[in-house]
Amino acid sequence: MTVATDIPATIRPSSETLLTAGQGKPRNMGQLVRWLLLFIGGIIMIMPIAYMISTSLKWPHEVYNVNLIPEEPTIENYTYVLEDGRFYWWFVNSIIIATITTICNLFFDSLVGYTLCKFRFPGRQIVFIAILSTLMIPTEMLVIPWYLMSQSFGWLDSYWGIMFPGLMTAFGTFLMKQFFESVPDEFIEAARIDGLNELQIWWTVAMPLVKPALAALAIFVFLGNWTAFLWPLIVTNSTEMYTIPVGLSGFGDEADVAWELIMTGAAISTIPTLVVFLIFQRFIIRGVVMAGLKG
């Protein structure tokens, strides 16, 4: 096992925990109970995914059997979904929307979060509270104003229409503000003396120091948009503009929901989320901020 050297010692697994983790037998009752609970938790987490994959490998007539192993496994569903032109479009739509939204969130949330964190200006607290208070308004309440807004601006059934409510989020701003608190003012002042302007300081000094937060935010926003259902359903009309969740929900015909196809699409659509997670999670475990300060 390799341990990144810049992880603070406190969260780096000690040789002791590594050893105990390697031992096969529980040491006492307490540990046994803990393992059991974790095991049950693990099963609960993995079941939906197992069923998704299992169902995607079944023929339609077998879908309502609860058996985990398909009687006659088939990849027919995969060929069908991948050859169906619609799925291809939904996939592309989802990728474009989730990617652009993620990039915008990383940019705007951190810019605003940084400003709120590191600059003292009149009304700063009020702006911050105003941003936070929007967290308390549920999406369900917002979709109607959003819809009316999109309608009057002519954004219905377009990428822009799907994306605009999520390009900046209060949660992301809050998260980034909190993380910028951990960037010492001395870094910023040193850069100021070295002659950088405030935008350069934000980009070249502060941003690299909050990479773990950016990675977490990226994963969060990407997943949130990848799985978003309600708003894309409302704002889109034409099949070509659907995102994956909206499109998949309509698979099948009026009489019957084609679960095996929905599950196939869902299984395929987990791949990008896995990729995003694998790309960004390595930043999360690297806490780099403190390394430049006193040691």
Place this chain on the structure above:
Amino acid sequence: MANLAVRNLMKSYGQTEVLHGINLDVADGEFVVLVGPSGCGKSTTLRMIAGLEEITAGEVMIGDRVVNNLEPKERDIAMVFQNYAIYPHMSVKKNIAFGLRTSKMSKPEKEARIQEVAEILDMQLLLDRKPNALSGGQRQRVAIGRAMVRDPAVFLFDEPLSNLDAQLRTQMRLEIKKLHQRVGNTIIFVTHDQVEAMTMADRIVIMKDGHIQQVGTPAEVYHQPTNAFVAQFIGAPSMNMLPGTLSGDGVQLQGGRSFKTNQTRETSLEVLVGVRPDDLTLEAGQSILSGKVTVREPLGPETLIYVETASGEIIAKASGRAPPEVGEAVELSADLSNLHIFDADSGNVLR
């Protein structure tokens, strides 16, 4: 390089005034140390010179320019912080080069300059390392390198050695002093450690509660302190303060001795008689105090003795080879010219 002047500098945070009119002249190439207890306004003064803190009132001049309204980068200064503030995501070389980002030098010129600085600081072999692979002393050297690389008119240091262990601190102290002798830039150095101040400074500025107490060379502030605060702040162990009364040209110490001084007052005056442990010995001389030894601290060449007297516990110096026993009664003497007499009310030295 340039001289620096601070004129009637004041700072308030809201209603609280923390600096009450600082006046200071620093000559070109001078090494000035601001020293004082924590919270006395040293950092605030330095940060106002750097342009990191708004100036409430007064003027800062670098060279012959008033820089009050200039950005930090336009003031031709560089600053080294207590926590180093070197960027963890950049290599040592990048960190040093960072100081040149906005300079107009050509690439090869920059490269040469970085190598030159690395050589002065003896860091050539560390250039490709990341800060987390450096020791505390090396990190601080990188921070100094980043400041040096631009060859600023004035270097500002804010307690740069506080995070280092004692041995490294002594070593870096020497290195910074040598560096100053070599490059000759004006330096303003902030510390709360009077030893650092005494050993490094051309001139020391002693501050307390937002006021300057005294400005002078290390010898001046040690031998001619202007008030009781400076007298006790500079020098370790601290100067003994013996309460007494001055009338005519004689001092009557509380609980005992009286002796003649070089001061004369018509009316009697409450005073503090200051005498450094170094000047208070068991050898023959004008007897000042007597008492019993309570504790001995052998330092090798000499032994500090704590003596319980009528004026409280007093520290004095005894021989390292044959110090008095604990419990022994001793007679402490001093040369009268080494006594400092302060007004008990104002704390100012009597002249």
